[in-house]
Amino acid sequence: MSHLSTVFFKEIRDNFRDRRTMLSALVFGPLFGPIMFAVLISMTLKQATDSKTQPLELAVIGADYAPNLINYLESEDTEIEPIDLTTDEAVEAVKDGTYELVLIVDEAFGEQWTDARSARVSLVMDNSDSSIARKGRRARGMISGYSRQIGAMRLLARGVDPSVMRPITIDEIDTSTPSGRAGLILGMLSYFLLFAMLAGGMYLAIDTTAGERERGSLEPLLTLPVKRSTLLIGKLLATCLFMSVSLALALIAFAVVLQFMPLQQLGMSVDFGPKQVITAFVVTAPFALIGAALLTVVASFTKTFKEAQSYMNITMLLPTLPIIVAAVNNLRPSLTWMTVPSMSQHLLILDLVKGEPLQPMFVAVSIGSSLIIGTILTLIAIHLYKREGLLG
């Protein structure tokens, strides 16, 4: 036991003084996710609010034929630019980007309107551009709103209840809470947390095998009257500690970022206070053992620090696989999925940020299976550490 703590505290002290390790564990790892997040959310936010608050620019051919409609559109915050083009020219103008949206009012519009027949307009736009498509929807929404309004008035004028036009009325009862929608974006949170952990432990894991060997300190270490398994476990525990610190910092950074993000404007509400931070830590921390052992196993096959580092980058992407599977198949937490590391953490954190209660059973299975798999990987790492080939 005393050997174990000697190794543990030496690794902590040694790595604490290493600038590269500290930057990776305390700065890059934990802050990468929250910063990406802040950028992504503010971009989404900007797009959403832009399209709502800015007036819609609409080029109109034949505006004179439909003064009522134009008045209505202008009252709904639309900037009308009357233009004089043929239909073909309008299509070309939209294709080459001169105009984003062109509304064409047919010559016969006035006549059809006064005859109370269906009057025709055309909307020219490129639907493959999502921001233009959004503007197009807005324009279409306004025009059909006006159309419904006039239709109802015409029916009333003929003594008909406008509701005959709606044999079926659909009432949607939306069960998604605002924070449920937030889950879509916050689905990335779990990977950023796992990434922060792996970044925090990466340099220690490399140092355990490839680093010590390259520096020439491994062989003297092995001449000590201490079991190799003790050495490895001591180093592994130090790696786990660094990973846990990275995780804690990442969670705190997220809590701060989410605090300052005006998520309500996106129709999201995220409650990520101290209680959620602690719960997320408890749920995610057991992954540290898996991560530390996995990184150590990978590093033990490499000869130099540089070689190890290049393999680490690939290893750090591994936890994305179960998360992608979960996201693509829209999986919900179940006992089976709780046995899959990284996926179980992902599903639990997703529920946590959605504000849904976590099932204690699921949490227990997730923690238990992570610890079991982590222990198996640790045994493999110990086995590899005992090989003669370790000396290189």
Next chain:
Amino acid sequence: MIRVQNIKKSFGDVIAVSDVSFTAPDGQITGLLGPNGAGKSTTMRVLYTAIKPEAGQALIDNIDVATQPLDARARLGALPHGAGLYQQLTARENIAYFAAMHGLRGQQAKDRVNEMIDLLEIGDFADRRTKGFSQGQKTKVALARALVHGPQNVILDEPTNGLDVMATRSLRKIIRKLRDQGKCVLFSSHVMQEVAALCDDIVIIAAGAVSMTGSTEDIKQNTGTDDLEDAFVRAITPAGEMLR
């Protein structure tokens, strides 16, 4: 006392050591001499149990290194070839780490570390981080680290590699001091003059086997030459065609 009996070790198809036997008694410096690739480091690695021999036996104070590696290592201070330090730790911390791993605690550990710093005359830089140390400084710290638990047996694998004359001299002084304290010192080198200047007894290894043992005088006599270099070359010639 260190005793090696007919050890054999190969890595894949390469036979590193085919048959090495010798005894290094207490109160003597025994030199393990041989060209590069002769099997010196492999023999030493077997002694400090980094690798296991396929055949034969290695004993440290009559403890079999294969069956009781922890006990054997406790009686051993080893300086492997090209031993490196922890660069973020100071020289003192490097030595103290090994002291703690040998079970030394508290004041006793501090005293031992200070003794080592005095013995190796490294007080001037003991509290600096070892990053950027010269090869001589590194070797001294690594040796202090290996000796901190006061082992009866000391194994030094090519410790003078990369050292300048002054550093080599002070290292020899320390090694003689250990001998005078009655320790068993096993010292490897590929330089005949180096071994002749220091060792009481010489074991010449060539191509994985012992080709000659004895004092400098014995070896000169056996090879029929007065010149040290010639004697060395003749001693390893029977296996000369396997030289790399």
